[in-house]
Structures are given as structure tokens and as C-alpha cells.
Amino acid sequence: MEARRDVFQAIADPTRRAIIGMVAKQPVNVNAIAEQFDHTRQAISLHLKILSECGLLNIRKEGRERYCEVKLEKLNEVYEWVEEYHKLWTGRMKSLKRFIEQEELQAAKRTPAKKGKAGRK
Template identity: 50%
Template structure:
């Protein structure tokens, strides 16, 4: 099943994995060491990110190296960006107190 980028970034653990891998590529075991969840749970998160094309997983010998593919995040950035002005307006708006 092909998943979309929005489904991938909906989970806070996957967002954190993206942030981690944006700093440097690493193997699956090193990714897992950063979390207090099971190795199979990390593998499922990585699988979803890979299915969406947000990361690539390349086998190098016995290791699987994970790397961010940032171009796949562009649709989500564009979608979020359209609401930037709305959020600025809401942030600067102070509601009138009820009497």
C-alpha cells in the first residue's frame, strides 16, 4: 500500500525520526537507540516513511542505511504555507471580552 506524506508526518515519532535523519543518515539500529520504543515499532515507522518516499533505506552489507529524501516533503510544506498568514492573523488577534 502506498501511503502519502500527510499520513507519515501525522505521527510525532515519525516527525522526530525525520528530524533525526535530516541531521545525518544512520542505520536502523542507531535510529532505534534514540527511542524508548521497541525495535519492531521503529521498523514500522521507518517502513511508513520509506513507503511515502520521505526516507530511503539502502542495504550496505548487513546494514540498512536510512537517509532523508527532503523533496518528498515539499507538498506538505506548500500546503502548510498557505495557512501561514491566517495563523499570523489569529495570533495577533485578541478576542473582545464578553460582557
């Protein structure tokens, strides 16, 4: 029932990413968010719940309204994950990667059992 509730899963949904984008600028109340989308208020409400359950959203009650504000720091997990690979794929570590691949190739060639894919006739 209570499913996985992590940030990666939370941002997997485009609607939720859009909500984050909306709320990042300033706190917005639930109905105002819902109006921007082509879903019922309840559908959006559910997305908000998911976002808040994984710590990305803070819902502050104010009178009969609920103001949502993002806790962007929660995205740090994602940032750190992707940033590591970003370093890898942008220059810096590229030479290392090439080196490793080269090594692999050499190892494959060294393996005697690997005598040419052309095979026999």
C-alpha cells in the same frame, strides 16, 4: 489492508517526526535509530517502512546494515499546503479576509428574514 500512505499521514506521528529529525542531519542505520526510542526495534522498523513507503525515506543497504536518509523534498507537499495558509494568516491577505467577513456581515443584515435575534416576548 494497504492503507493511506501520504506524507501528511506520515508526519502525523510524533515518533516519525522525531525519526525525520534524527536522520535529517545524516544517514543513520536502523539500530542506531531504534536505540534512541523507547520502543522495540521492530516498532521503529515499522515506522521506517511507513516513511519509506510514502517516499520520505531512502533505505540504502550496506553490508548487513541499512542506512536511512530522508528525502526532504517530499515534504514539499506539506510545505506548499501550509504556506498558502501562512500567507493568509500573516498580514498580506488579512485585509482581504476582513473585507470578506465584512461582506458576510452586510449580507446577513440585508436579509430581511433576519429581523433581530431578540425575537418576541
